Amino acid sequence: MQTHIAPRFQNDPSVTEADAILRSCVHCGFCTATCPTYQILGDELDGPRGRIYLIKEFFAGAPATEHTLEHLDRCLTCRACETTCPSGVRYARLAEIGRAHIEAEVGRSALERLKRRLLRAIVPHPERFRLLVQLGDACKPLLPEALARKVPTLPKPKPRPTAPQATAHPPRRIIALAGCVQSVMTPATGAALEQILGTLGVAADVPTRAGCCGALSLHLGAHGEAHDYMRRNIDAWWPLIEAGAEAILVSASGCGSMVKEYGEALQNDPDYAEKAARVAALARDPSEWLMEHAGEIPFVAADRGTVAFHVPCSLQHAQRLHGGVEMLLQRAGYRLTEVRDSHLCCGSAGTYSILQPVLSQQLLDQKLSALREGEPDCIATANVGCQMHLQNGSETPVRHWLELCAEALAP
Ligand code: SF4
Ligand code: SF4
Secondary structure, three states: OOOOOOHHHOOOHHHHHHHHHHHHOOOOOHHHHHOHHHHHHOOHHHOHHHHHHHHHHHHOOOOOOHHHHHHHHOOOOOOHHHHHOOOOOOHHHHHHHHHHHHHHHHOOOHHHHHHHHHHHHHOOOHHHHHHHHHHHHHHHHHOOHHHHHHOOOOOOOOOOOOOOOOOOOOOOEEEEOOOOHHHHHOHHHHHHHHHHHHHOOOEEEOOOOOOOOOHHHHHOOOHHHHHHHHHHHHHHHHHHHHOOOOEEEOOOHHHHHHHOOHHHHOOOOOOOHHHHHHHHHHEEOHHHHHHOOHHHOOEOOOOOOEEEEOOOHHHHHHOOOOOHHHHHHHHOOOEEOOOOOOOOOOOOOOOHHHHOHHHHHHHHHHHHHHHHOOOOOEEEEOOHHHHHHHHHOOOOOEEEHHHHHHHOEOO
């Protein structure tokens, strides 16, 4: 695609990067067919090609309006378009740059600014987030039923299963990220990972100084804040990396895709660029690491019922991982049901379900109907956001696949 960059952007390195991405797009429109928001709204400007066009016009000097920002805000950043694109267009990076510039030009209403500020002030901080969930839970009887159903409930505290002693020789070090929302809402996921690693004689190091991966702030346009979270995590992990940690396992696939991009995010930071690249290279989804050891995991053979696996966009489109979780679930004794349109987003998408509730609900309804078709005993997924979002509309239990695998281990 030919581009023309307006003089006022010509010295901006992020616009130069956006320009290179714009030029790689041949405007073929293949991506439109797999875009969930285009499928629902049927408007070219609510699909990837239309959004690319809006960003191109803006950087060429066209004025942006609140409608331009609205079309960009409706994007889930699910990256299904990237998987489909034959030209390798890095749409998510382009959208991030475009949205930041257009938001700075158009501005947001006081209410929208407040919502975003509150999300950033609460969600990445586990203690504040826990307090908010407890408060919401206590207020449920006062809320209209439809709203009360959307308020999550904290899980009942359970004794953490004791992970077997690390016995590998020579000792192996694995770092695990507890995360922010996952540590509060689904702590069983981290416990399950530690249990599985323990059966392989490996202990997980979970430094308490590490926390939010930075994705929430980044997606809300607070790039400096996101980079601070990244630097804090790198500082927390670095002594373990220097001591020989072989991988950083991130069991929430949304956070995993973020940590894998630390190198790119901090490439211009002279103090952290090298460390960030090392961290990104060590980051793995647990399914990647466990696949290499699948034959050694002591699953007890049994028929454990049917599971519909919802593949998060962050696993299939951002990390481009396919089939590993499914293979591990099958080895653990679960029968997988067919899931129609598995490439489509469930509508969770970080804070999307809060900021775009109508579209998010439509996508949730579609996803749950596809997941229910095989009448599964359980729905499994790989990301805390999807897990909470799906459970919100489902009577069928929704669990992280690591929990299901841990239940199949020899006692
Ligand atoms: S992003 Fe890729 S698939 Fe979409 S219009 Fe551009 S080149 Fe075609
Ligand atoms: S990231 Fe997802 S919602 Fe956004 S344009 Fe691409 S396919 Fe559509």
